[in-house]
Amino acid sequence: MLAIPDPHVRGGVELRPLESCDAEALFLAIDANRAYLRRWLPWLDQTRSPSDVRAFIEQNVDARRDDRALQLGICVDGGLRGAIGIHLVDWNNRSTSIGYWLDASLRGQGIMTACCSHVVAHLFDKLDLHRIVIRCAVENHRSRAIPERLGFVQEGVLRDAEWLYDHFVNLATYSRLRTD
Ligand SMILES: CC(C)(COP(=O)(O)OP(=O)(O)OC[C@H]1O[C@@H](n2cnc3c(N)ncnc32)[C@H](O)[C@@H]1OP(=O)(O)O)[C@@H](O)C(=O)NCCC(=O)NCCS
Known part of the structure; x- marks a missing residue:
C-alpha cells in the first residue's frame, strides 16, 4: 500500500488518508465552499451529497491499496478542512502530480x-519518486504561488x-525534480 506521510505538518495542521467515515464531514466542508471551489475545480456539480463524496473516497481507498494514488484530508485544529491528492503514480517513470483545496476561511x-512541502518531501524521500507535477489554471494566482514558493519550475x-x-x-504546468 502507498506509504502515508507523517501526519504532523505543523502546529494544528495534520494530514491523514481519507476514509469512508470522512464522507459527511468532507461534504460539509465542500458544500460550505462550493462557489469558491467551483471557480477552479471541475467536480463540484457532480458532488451533491455525502454519498458522492463517499464514492470518491472509496475509489481512492482502492487506488491506495493498489499503490496507484492517495487522497489526504487536511485537518486543522482537529477538523477536516481541505484535501491534498497524490494523483496516479507512474512508477515506471517515478513521477506523479498533486492537487489541493482548502476552506476559504483558512486562506x-x-x-x-x-x-504541499510536506507531501513533496515524502514523495521524494520516502517513495523515491523523481518528478512531481502541479498544474494550475493560468489565472489561479493563489494556486500558482504554491509551486512557485516551493521551487517548482x-x-x-x-x-x-x-x-x-x-x-x-489554460493550465500552467510546474514540475520539481528530486535533483532540483
Ligand atoms: C489554492 C489554495 C489552496 C491556496 O490557498 P492559500 O491560502 O493562498 O495558500 P497557503 O495556505 O499556502 O497560504 C499562502 C498565503 O499565506 C501567507 N503565509 C503566511 N505564512 C506563511 C508561511 N509560513 N509560508 C507560506 N505562506 C505563508 C502567504 O504570504 C500567502 O498570503 P497571500 O495570499 O496574502 O500572498 C486556495 O486558494 C484554494 O483552495 N483555492 C480553491 C481551490 C483551488 O484553486 N485549488 C487548486 C487547483 S490547481
Whole structure:
C-alpha cells in the first residue's frame, strides 16, 4: 500500500488518508465552499451529497491499496478542512502530480504551502519518486504561488487543457525534480 506521510505538518495542521467515515464531514466542508471551489475545480456539480463524496473516497481507498494514488484530508485544529491528492503514480517513470483545496476561511496562513512541502518531501524521500507535477489554471494566482514558493519550475502552458463547466482554461504546468 502507498506509504502515508507523517501526519504532523505543523502546529494544528495534520494530514491523514481519507476514509469512508470522512464522507459527511468532507461534504460539509465542500458544500460550505462550493462557489469558491467551483471557480477552479471541475467536480463540484457532480458532488451533491455525502454519498458522492463517499464514492470518491472509496475509489481512492482502492487506488491506495493498489499503490496507484492517495487522497489526504487536511485537518486543522482537529477538523477536516481541505484535501491534498497524490494523483496516479507512474512508477515506471517515478513521477506523479498533486492537487489541493482548502476552506476559504483558512486562506493566507501558509497552510497549503506547508502541506504541499510536506507531501513533496515524502514523495521524494520516502517513495523515491523523481518528478512531481502541479498544474494550475493560468489565472489561479493563489494556486500558482504554491509551486512557485516551493521551487517548482514552470515548464509551459497547456492550452485549453481543462474544461470548467462552460469554458476551457489554460493550465500552467510546474514540475520539481528530486535533483532540483
Ligand atoms: C489554492 C489554495 C489552496 C491556496 O490557498 P492559500 O491560502 O493562498 O495558500 P497557503 O495556505 O499556502 O497560504 C499562502 C498565503 O499565506 C501567507 N503565509 C503566511 N505564512 C506563511 C508561511 N509560513 N509560508 C507560506 N505562506 C505563508 C502567504 O504570504 C500567502 O498570503 P497571500 O495570499 O496574502 O500572498 C486556495 O486558494 C484554494 O483552495 N483555492 C480553491 C481551490 C483551488 O484553486 N485549488 C487548486 C487547483 S490547481
